[in-house]
Amino acid sequence: QSAxxxxxxxxxxxxxxxxxxxxxxxSDIGGYNYVSWFQQHPGKAPRLMIYDVGNRPSGxxxxxxxxxxxxxxxxxxxxxxxxxxxxxxCSSYTSYIRSTLVVFGxxxxxxVL
Amino acid sequence: xxxxxxxxxxxxxxxxxxxxxxASGFTFGSYAMHWVRQAPGKGLEWxxxxxxxxxxxxxxxxxxxxxxxxxxxxxxxxxxxxxxxRYEDTxxxxxxxxxxxxxxxYFWYFDVWGRGTRVTVSS
Numbered sequence: 001q002s003a004x005x006x007x008x009x010x011x012x013x014x015x016x017x018x019x020x021x022x023x024x025x026x027s028d029i030g031g032y033n034y035v036s037w038f039q040q041h042p043g044k045a046p047r048l049m050i051y052d053v054g055n056r057p058s059g060x061x062x063x064x065x066x067x068x069x070x071x072x073x074x075x076x077x078x079x080x081x082x083x084x085x086x087x088x089x090c091s092s093y094t095s096y097i098r099s100t101l102v103v104f105g106x107x108x109x110x111x112v113l
Numbered sequence: 114x115x116x117x118x119x120x121x122x123x124x125x126x127x128x129x130x131x132x133x134x135x136a137s138g139f140t141f142g143s144y145a146m147h148w149v150r151q152a153p154g155k156g157l158e159w160x161x162x163x164x165x166x167x168x169x170x171x172x173x174x175x176x177x178x179x180x181x182x183x184x185x186x187x188x189x190x191x192x193x194x195x196x197x198x199r200y201e202d203t204x205x206x207x208x209x210x211x212x213x214x215x216x217x218x219y220f221w222y223f224d225v226w227g228r229g230t231r232v233t234v235s236s
Binding site for chain 2: 045052
């Protein structure tokens with residue numbers, strides 16, 4: 001069981017917007033702004049899409065945005081494209097699992113219909 | 114900017130294995146580094162982090178006491194020493210860069226990833 005909770009799957013049609021949630025606690029998401037989102041295509045390494053809650057690295061499309069409210073972070077993808085179909089993981093710094101300092105969500109499979 | 118992991122393979126339970134991560138295209142000694150693993154068909158799990166200068170490191174609870182992280186900045190290489198391997202350590206192991214350096218130890222996000230090296234613990 002992952003420390004952060006994500007929906008197992010979400011889907012949307014091309015051009016639509018979708019939001020993936022990531023729920024934690026006050027000891028991780030709620031307590032720090034160290035929330036990141038990663039995209040992973042099958043057989044590939046993860047790719048950083050969002051860091052520090054809502055910042056986009058250079059090269060990441062403006063269609064990707066991140067936010068946080070309380071203990072829940074969200075990734076929104078607007079104008080869905082076929083290439084967005086992938087697994088998405090959230091992560092956060094944590095202060096409550098003894099020596100474990102970073103926790104991930106279980107991942108969300110995005111299907112573009 | 115590139116990270117290339119090596120050292121994976123099939124190893125028996127209870128044995129040891131050392132993974133390496135060779136960095137190129139950036140000043141390796143200016144960045145903190147992490148190891149993250151992914152069991153077959155599963156999600157990501159953080160394993161360990163080491164500061165830019167190697168003076169500090171943290172190991173995840175599930176591998177603490179068995180795994181050790183180190184680096185050789187003169188060789189631009191990160192290491193993960195894995196001892197007393199268990200079946201549940203079977204995974205693809207990724208090294209990843211953290212923006213943390215001399216100004217701030219860690220930023221807690223991973224902006225560059227390697228392709229990973231597969232470790233299979235099997236008798």
